[in-house]
Amino acid sequence: MRLDGRQAVITGGGSGIGRAIALRLASEGASVAIVDINEASASAVATEIEKAGGTARAYVLDVADADAAVEVMKQVAEDLGGIGILVNNAGITRDNLLIRMSPDDWDLVLKINLKGTFNCTRAAARIMMAGRWGRVINISSVIGQIGNIGQASYGASKAGIVALTKTTARELASRGITANAIAPGFIETPMTEKLSEKVRDGLNSMLIIKRFGKPEDIANLVAFLASDEADYITAQTINVDGGMAS
Ligand SMILES: NC(=O)c1ccc[n+]([C@@H]2O[C@H](COP(=O)([O-])OP(=O)(O)OC[C@H]3O[C@@H](n4cnc5c(N)ncnc54)[C@H](O)[C@@H]3O)[C@@H](O)[C@H]2O)c1
Numbered sequence: 001m002r003l004d005g006r007q008a009v010i011t012g013g014g015s016g017i018g019r020a021i022a023l024r025l026a027s028e029g030a031s032v033a034i035v036d037i038n039e040a041s042a043s044a045v046a047t048e049i050e051k052a053g054g055t056a057r058a059y060v061l062d063v064a065d066a067d068a069a070v071e072v073m074k075q076v077a078e079d080l081g082g083i084g085i086l087v088n089n090a091g092i093t094r095d096n097l098l099i100r101m102s103p104d105d106w107d108l109v110l111k112i113n114l115k116g117t118f119n120c121t122r123a124a125a126r127i128m129m130a131g132r133w134g135r136v137i138n139i140s141s142v143i144g145q146i147g148n149i150g151q152a153s154y155g156a157s158k159a160g161i162v163a164l165t166k167t168t169a170r171e172l173a174s175r176g177i178t179a180n181a182i183a184p185g186f187i188e189t190p191m192t193e194k195l196s197e198k199v200r201d202g203l204n205s206m207l208i209i210k211r212f213g214k215p216e217d218i219a220n221l222v223a224f225l226a227s228d229e230a231d232y233i234t235a236q237t238i239n240v241d242g243g244m245a246s
Pocket residue numbers: 011012013014015016017018035036037038041061062063064089090091092112116139140141142183184185186187188189190191192
């Protein structure tokens with residue numbers, strides 16, 4: 001299997017896209033660390049993987065907490081024998097029109113989505129560098145490229161992830177580590193199920209492929225980027241969006 005012997009950390013691995021990524025990487029042979037702020041969902045995904053014959057452990061972490069990120073990554077490396085793959089997937093929305101968006105909500109979204117990606121990359125990079133091989137895969141969004149009404153904070157956090165990815169790629173390349181971002185379009189998950197029919201119809205009209213995405217559509221690309229086949233791909237943002245942002 002193409003990820004045999006690799007250890008993968010997936011933040012926000014307890015739900016939606018993160019869950020699909022964790023299941024997929026485990027099915028390709030990686031031992032996986034499901035890292036989530038929600039203990040119950042992280043444990044449920046780890047159990048699901050173990051039942052299917054894979055190797056998984058659950059860890060509780062608020063990615064916004066830099067010190068805790070260092071501790072959790074150390075623990076993961078100890079438990080799994082290193083960290084080769086980091087998928088920064090944990091993310092939230094606190095949508096509101098710009099003039100109604102509270103500074104606190106702005107800060108929270110930036111702190112979890114953007115700073116959380118920095119915190120986990122910083123903590124895992126030291127461990128990856130020691131192994132002289134690594135894959136950092138950051139989940140951005142089409143909203144970071146095209147913006148969206150009500151999503152000033154979310155879009156800014158996701159655009160920031162693209163810039164962070166490029167610097168990560170440049171700083172870590174000499175240690176055999178690549179860094180890439182994925183920009184999903186509209187994916188059916190708990191995050192998007194609360195959107196109204198009107199918003200869904202508007203988004204649907206932007207699609208070239210006339211269906212919303214599935215978490216597995218994102219997991220397919222993560223599995224490829226995490227593999228040795230993607231050895232010469234770094235600093236890229238790849239859209240998996242049915243053509244939405246084209
Ligand atoms: N669903 C979409 O259409 C879509 C589109 C583009 C990008 N994305 C991005 O994909 C990622 C996953 O989204 P999803 O749709 O699966 O969402 P989701 O809400 O289903 O899952 C997010 C997971 O992150 C966890 N989480 C939230 N805050 C956290 C924190 N502070 N620390 C650790 N874990 C935390 C949650 O507990 C949850 O398990 C997010 O970064 C999101 O922005 C989603």
